[in-house]
Amino acid sequence: MAEVNWQVGASAIAIAWLLLFLGDFLSTFCYHVPEHVFGRLHLQTHHSSKKTFRHYAVLSPKREVLLDGILGALPYLLMAAILWHFSPGGVLLGLVFGQFHVWWRHTSILGWQTPQAIDWVCRICWITTPEQHWQHHQKTNLAFGDIFACFDLPARNWLRWLRWLRLQVRSVSFAEKSG
Ligand SMILES: [Zn+2]
Numbered sequence: 314m315a316e317v318n319w320q321v322g323a324s325a326i327a328i329a330w331l332l333l334f335l336g337d338f339l340s341t342f343c344y345h346v347p348e349h350v351f352g353r354l355h356l357q358t359h360h361s362s363k364k365t366f367r368h369y370a371v372l373s374p375k376r377e378v379l380l381d382g383i384l385g386a387l388p389y390l391l392m393a394a395i396l397w398h399f400s401p402g403g404v405l406l407g408l409v410f411g412q413f414h415v416w417w418r419h420t421s422i423l424g425w426q427t428p429q430a431i432d433w434v435c436r437i438c439w440i441t442t443p444e445q446h447w448q449h450h451q452k453t454n455l456a457f458g459d460i461f462a463c464f465d466l467p468a469r470n471w472l473r474w475l476r477w478l479r480l481q482v483r484s485v486s487f488a489e490k491s492g
C-alpha cells in the first residue's frame with residue numbers, strides 16, 4: 314500500500330514538472346520571445362518601468378495586464394488539458410506551483426532577496442529566481458525562461474533569429490513598395 318502511494322506521489326510530481334517544463338517552453342518560444350520581436354502588448358505592460366508588484370504579478374484588473382498574463386498562461390493550460398488524463402493531482406500541483414512562481418519571481422520589487430540555500434537549489438534545478446527574472450525586466454534581451462532558466466540561451470538565439478527575419482520581411486516589403 315505504501316509503495317502504491319509512493320508511486321502515485323512520484324508520478325504526480327513528474328506530471329507537474331512536465332506541465333511546467335513544456336508550458337514554459339511553449340510560452341517562451343511561441344509567445345514571450347515572438348511578442349518581444351513582433352508585438353507591443355508584453356513590452357508595454359510587463360516591461361514598463363516603475364510599476365507595482367500587483368501589476369507585474371498579474372494581480373491588477375487592467376485589461377492589457379490580464380491579456381498579457383492570459384496569453385502567457387495559455388500554453389500551461391493546454392498542457393494541463395493534455396496531462397489531466399494521466400494525473401489530475403499532478404496537473405493541479407503544477408498549476409499551483411506555476412501560479413506561486415508568477416508571484417514569487419516578482420518579489421524583487423518588494424525588496425525580497427532569495428536566501429543562499431534556496432538560490433543554490435534553484436540553480437541546480439534550473440529554476441528562475443526573482444533576481445534572474447528581475448534582470449529580464451531591466452534588460453529585455455536577457456534572462457528569458459519565466460520558470461526554467463535553461464531556456465534563456467536558446468530563447469536569446471530565437472530572439473536574434475526572429476529579429477533577422479523581421480529585417481528580411483521589412484526589406485522585401487520596402488523593395489516591393491519602392492520597385
Ligand atoms: Zn515579470
Ligand SMILES: [Zn+2]
Pocket residue numbers: 345349355359360449453
Ligand atoms: Zn519579456
